[in-house]
Amino acid sequence: MTTEETSALFKALGDQTRLRILALLSLREHCNCELVSIFGISQPAVSRHIARLKESRLIHERRQGQWVYYSLNRALWEQLPSFPHMVEDLVAHDPLVRHAKTTVAQCSLPGE
Amino acid sequence: MTTEETSALFKALGDQTRLRILALLSLREHCNCELVSIFGISQPAVSRHIARLKESRLIHERRQGQWVYYSLNRALWEQLPSFPHMVEDLVAHDPLVRHAKTTVAQCSLPGE
DNA sequence: CGGGCACATAAGGATATAATTATAAACAGA
């Protein structure tokens, strides 16, 4: 994952309603209207949260008749790297971090 | 972690500059002015990012004379639960999720 | 003391986010 993809993932997770949606979808699939009645927010609001989670590929959707059932993308969810591993990835691949690693910072250093 | 604390943690991580700061601090401690020269943004901007990371207890600071050296809170960082574990925690402890789990969601309510 | 350096905080502005209402699109069934 690039730094941009990583921050986008965390942004998608940085909302209480979206976290609760993921928790509910980890138990079973739900349609949009069920989530509306659970959270007490408008249908478009739920739809927007779902869209953000789909952009990060965190959930799948299954159309059945006029309903759309959402479910957790378990393959992706369970394979997300641990926090320490994510930072290791940044150190290894982020150009700015790699560059800073091998460069002397430009502020006046104590003891020099 | 409560749902609010979890979303606050993810919000703190949902920024490329803050992710890079964490990556740099995982290698060694840095002072504010070093980060300014690395990122090419203003000193107050760095200070605000640092403040946000401190609010989530992700970094420590060590004062030495007029400098403040920041470092990764490794004890916290390495003990952060995995993504699947976080969702399990939400399912177990979030009141709204727990309630929804034992309630039949209704879509179109008749008579309204 | 007082000046200079490092960091924190405040104020202001541009952009992003998340909610709402209104509307469009897709589908089922009479």
Add this chain to the structure above:
DNA sequence: TCTGTTTATAATTATATCCTTATGTGCCCG
């Protein structure tokens, strides 16, 4: 086709975020 239901998108508004410049605070040293 017409009607009702479900979901997606558009427009709007309020709030949050992130940057800048300006200013305040704390420490070192002359």
